[in-house]
Amino acid sequence: xxxxxxxxxxxxxxxxxxxxxxxxxxxxxxxxxxxxxxxxxxxxxxxxxxxxxxxxxxxxxxxxxxxxxxxxxxxxxxxxxxxxxxxxxxxxxxxxxxxxxxxxxxxxxxxxxxxxxxxxxxxxxxxxxxxxxxxxxxxxxxxxxxxxxxxxxxxxxxxxxxxxxxxxxxxxxxxxxxxxxxxxxxxxxxxxxxxxxxxxxxxxxxxxxxxxxxxxxxxxxxxxxxxxxxxxxxxxxxxxxxxxxxxxxxxxxxxxxxxxxxxxxxxxxxxxxxxxxxxxxxxxxxxxxxxxxxxxxxxxxxxxxxxxxxxxxxxxxxxxxxxxxxxxxxxxxxxxxxxxxxxxxxxxxxxxxxxxxxx
Amino acid sequence: xxxxxxxxxxxxxxxxxxxxxxxxxxxxxxxxxxxxxxxxxxxxxxxxxxxxxxxxxxxxxxxxxxxxxxxxxxxxxxxxxxxxxxxxxxxxxxxxxxxxxxxxxxxxxxxxxxxxxxxxxxxxxxxxxxxxxxxxxxxxxxxxxxxxxxxxxxxxxxxxxxxxxxxxxxxxxxxxxxxxxxxxxxxxxxxxxxxxxxxxxxxxxxxxxxxxxxxxxxxxxxxxxxxxxxxxxxxxxxxxxxxxxxxxxxxxxxxxxxxxxxxxxxxxxxxxxxxxxxxxxxxxxxxxxxxxxxxxxxxxxxxxx
Numbered sequence: 001x002x003x004x005x006x007x008x009x010x011x012x013x014x015x016x017x018x019x020x021x022x023x024x025x026x027x028x029x030x031x032x033x034x035x036x037x038x039x040x041x042x043x044x045x046x047x048x049x050x051x052x053x054x055x056x057x058x059x060x061x062x063x064x065x066x067x068x069x070x071x072x073x074x075x076x077x078x079x080x081x082x083x084x085x086x087x088x089x090x091x092x093x094x095x096x097x098x099x100x101x102x103x104x105x106x107x108x109x110x111x112x113x114x115x116x117x118x119x120x121x122x123x124x125x126x127x128x129x130x131x132x133x134x135x136x137x138x139x140x141x142x143x144x145x146x147x148x149x150x151x152x153x154x155x156x157x158x159x160x161x162x163x164x165x166x167x168x169x170x171x172x173x174x175x176x177x178x179x180x181x182x183x184x185x186x187x188x189x190x191x192x193x194x195x196x197x198x199x200x201x202x203x204x205x206x207x208x209x210x211x212x213x214x215x216x217x218x219x220x221x222x223x224x225x226x227x228x229x230x231x232x233x234x235x236x237x238x239x240x241x242x243x244x245x246x247x248x249x250x251x252x253x254x255x256x257x258x259x260x261x262x263x264x265x266x267x268x269x270x271x272x273x274x275x276x277x278x279x280x281x282x283x284x285x286x287x288x289x290x291x292x293x294x295x296x297x298x299x300x301x302x303x304x305x306x307x308x309x310x311x312x313x314x315x316x317x318x319x320x321x322x323x324x325x326x327x328x329x330x331x332x333x334x335x336x337x338x339x340x341x342x343x344x345x346x347x348x349x350x351x352x353x354x355x356x357x358x359x
Numbered sequence: 360x361x362x363x364x365x366x367x368x369x370x371x372x373x374x375x376x377x378x379x380x381x382x383x384x385x386x387x388x389x390x391x392x393x394x395x396x397x398x399x400x401x402x403x404x405x406x407x408x409x410x411x412x413x414x415x416x417x418x419x420x421x422x423x424x425x426x427x428x429x430x431x432x433x434x435x436x437x438x439x440x441x442x443x444x445x446x447x448x449x450x451x452x453x454x455x456x457x458x459x460x461x462x463x464x465x466x467x468x469x470x471x472x473x474x475x476x477x478x479x480x481x482x483x484x485x486x487x488x489x490x491x492x493x494x495x496x497x498x499x500x501x502x503x504x505x506x507x508x509x510x511x512x513x514x515x516x517x518x519x520x521x522x523x524x525x526x527x528x529x530x531x532x533x534x535x536x537x538x539x540x541x542x543x544x545x546x547x548x549x550x551x552x553x554x555x556x557x558x559x560x561x562x563x564x565x566x567x568x569x570x571x572x573x574x575x576x577x578x579x580x581x582x583x584x585x586x587x588x589x590x591x592x593x594x595x596x597x598x599x600x601x602x603x604x605x606x607x608x609x610x611x612x613x614x615x616x617x618x619x620x621x622x623x624x625x626x627x628x629x630x631x632x633x634x635x636x637x638x639x640x641x642x643x644x645x646x647x648x649x650x651x652x653x654x655x656x657x658x659x660x661x662x663x664x
Contacts, residue, residue: 031468079448131642137649138596140395140448144589145638152638156631270463270581271456282449315467317460324457331439331449 013283013290016329017297024322033314041311042304052303054187058258060292060299061196062087065251066277067284067291068203069244075207075286076240077220078132082143083248084274085150086124088267090117090249091256092154095263096162098175098256109178114195114253121249122242124150129241133234147274158263167262174262181258192258199247204288206243216240248274271320276302279323282330298323364500366614366621371501372575373620374613375509376401376567376584380591381609382512382519383563385600386556389523391536395451396436398588399458400561403429404568406462409474409579418480421573426565432458433561434554441553455588463581477577485574508570515563520602532556564588586638593641597648608644615640 025035046056066083073080094117101109127146131137155170162172181190207213215236218226227233251273260267268274280298284290305316380397387394394400407428412421436454440447466472486504493503523529534542535552542549571587572579590612598605615637623633 027464081452127642131646131649135646135650136653137642137646141589141593141596141645142642144586145593145641148586148638149635152631152634156629156634159631160628271459275456278452313468315464317464317467320460321457321464324453324455324460327453327456328435328439328450329453331445331447331453332443 013285016326016332017283019329020322020326023325024318027321028314028318031314033312038308038312038314038318041308042301044304045307046300046304051187054185054189056296056300056303057193058188058190059303060295061193061258062251062255062273063276063280063295063299064196064200064292065247065254066274067280067295068200068277068288069247069251070274070277071281071284071286071288071291072203072206072216072247073240073244074281075220076216076236077223078237078240079140080125080128080143080241080244081140081278082125082128082146082274083244083277084268084272085143085147086121086245086248087252087255087274087277088154088272089124089150089252090121091252091260091267092157092172092263093117093120094249094253095172095175095256098179099173101179102176104178106178109176110181110257113175113179113257114250117253117256118246118249121247121252122245125241125245125248126238129238129245132241133237154263155265158265162263164262170265172263175257179257180261181254188259190258192254195250195254199250200288200292207288212236212239248277251277270317271323276323279327279330282327362621364497366617367497367501368504369617369620370610370614371505371509372613373616374610375505375512376571376587377591377594377609377613378512378516378606379508379563379567379570380560380588381594381598381605382515382602383560383567384591385519385595385598385602385605386523386532386559387553388595388600389536390532390553390556391539392437392440392447392553392557393451393592394436394440394557394560395448395592396432396454396588397451397560397564397591398584398586399451399455400429400432400436400564401568401571401588402455402458402462402582402584403432404565405572405583406458406465406474406568406579408565408569409476409572409577410465412476412479412573413474416479418485418573422566422569425569426562429561429565429568430558433558436561437554437557440557441550459582462579466581473581474579475577476573480573480577482575482577506570506574508566508574511566512570516602516606523602528552528555590637590641593645597644611644612637612641 021039025039028035028038044052046052066087069083069086070080094113097113097116098109101112104112124146128137128139128142131142132139158172159170164171164173181192183190207216215226215231218229218231219233219236223233226236252268255273256263256267276298280291280294283294283298284292301319301322305319308314308318309316380401384394384397404425407425408421410421411424412418415421415424432454436447436450439445439450466474485506487507487510489499489503493499521529523532531542531547531552535547535549535556539549542552567587568584572583591609594608594612595605597608619633619636623630626633
């Protein structure tokens with residue numbers, strides 16, 4: 001029984017991935033390139049060499065964090081689309097802390113920058129959280145709007161007070177040596193990857209073993225029922241968003257301190273590490289272990305895409321195209337009770353299905 | 360007084376894509392398939408219109424093809440959201456990410472950083488002066504000298520209102536959204552109604568995008584819709600998907616952008632910060648509307664959605 005469920009879960013994740021890669025292949029063929037060559041370059045460079053694997057893991061670190069940050073809110077049916085903004089703002093201020101303080105011992109400086117990023121992420125996540133919990137303002141629109149606010153604020157600051165005049169393009173100062181994560185094992189990987197694994201371990205406990213994890217599931221399935229059993233749903237929304245903001249801020253801060261070292265306008269890339277996190281959360285089925293697997297998979301695609309330009313004429317933006325198509329396919333699997341009629345019926349069917357097969 | 364004139368003109372100018380997306384999006388919202396993909400559909404409209412003006416050399420052909428391509432996007436959305444009963448919020452976000460990536464993918468492939476069609480269409484020639492109104496002070500800046508799609512969007516406000524409240528189709532859309540079972544029991548095809556509702560949104564979003572990129576600037580740049588589709592959703596929320604009420608919110612947001620741009624000219628070095636005004640304004644308006652509604656609701660405890 002358990003084995004069958006595992007298999008069906010696995011297939012329900014695998015089939016959209018295969019379909020997406022097929023469609024991506026059609027697009028690649030349509031522009032006159034070889035899809036097999038393109039995909040094989042991607043995978044060879046990112047998974048079939050020692051340095052490639054470590055590079056993939058290195059880029060997976062922020063994605064694990066943003067994936068977890070999205071999953072914890074989506075699971076509670078809170079549509080926090082602000083992970084992108086929270087991560088970017090966290091990164092920006094981690095960067096400010098990184099170049100503003102001097103003569104600090106590295107351990108202290110790194111801790112300080114990470115804390116700065118997390119604090120900013122939390123503060124920024126609190127705006128939609130309080131609006132949602134106290135005034136029932138739709139969190140989705142608020143977080144989407146605040147993302148654009150972040151873009152403009154960081155643009156303004158990096159063109160103004162924090163602009164590095166020595167740089168040829170718009171960029172803040174580089175962070176000090178003492179705030180940088182050092183490359184280890186003669187590769188791209190840094191201690192930040194292990195920090196993300198620690199956060200992952202904590203989240204496994206939170207999701208599976210803690211009271212909060214249970215409450216998140218309960219609120220996600222039916223907030224009225226959760227309220228009726230005596231949960232303070234308002235307070236829980238705040239806790240969930242604080243955790244999400246902290247992980248988003250950490251993701252951005254770590255990405256800046258282990259890879260980019262300075263804030264530029266294209267820091268987060270396109271579609272951005274927060275949006276990647278959404279794909280990863282969906283692909284991982286809102287389950288921490290699944291999220292790590294999905295993050296490594298997606299990071300491999302992203303890392304590999306840097307090399308396809310060397311062998312083919314396929315623009316590396318193909319990864320974003322694949323991401324969009326994959327999200328489309330994954331949307332069919334992810335069930336939600338946000339919309340009353342449809343969602344309720346589906347939740348009912350599902351709960352019957354689950355309890356029926358469990359007996 | 361020049362300032363007031365340009366604020367008035369820019370309000371309509373910046374409201375046009377919002378009004379179109381609002382009018383298109385509210386059908387789907389009323390039919391209970393909230394379309395977050397408005398943003399992506401608008402971007403598709405902007406991208407396809409500019410690309411095909413560039414390729415065919417004809418403005419109207421470009422707009423026509425962009426409508427067709429955005430309709431395909433609408434069909435994809437309704438196939439997933441209606442037929443497959445997906446979580447349409449995620450579907451919509453997938454559409455948004457796909458279009459953004461796809462347009463930059465094509466641009467990269469064509470080795471262009473943006474699509475500039477100013478040698479094919481002249482932006483100033485597309486502005487239509489209205490005969491009598493052009494001589495009336497202030498009213499002329501508000502209503503005269505806009506493009507064809509802008510006038511179309513203004514005409515569509517009463518048209519959509521009539522469709523929604525005076526036609527059989529409008530009644531069906533509302534019934535499907537409010538009580539799906541009841542709609543089914545009297546023989547309404549809920550699937551068909553929802554498909555049409557989404558497709559209307561796709562057509563109007565294509566026009567919004569065409570207005571934004573080709574008619575106004577003769578230029579497409581990556582991600583140029585910058586959240587206008589989401590702003591439209593906020594307007595639909597605030598106006599409870601009523602055509603006139605939601606349009607008023609779209610105009611408020613257009614006014615916010617117009618004020619931010621016109622007053623930003625006087626702000627000197629901090630003018631960059633004025634860009635955030637429209638977005639903050641939306642959060643504030645949404646907050647005010649929701650807080651007002653919350654204070655009038657009699658539900659005890661917390662109710663989601």
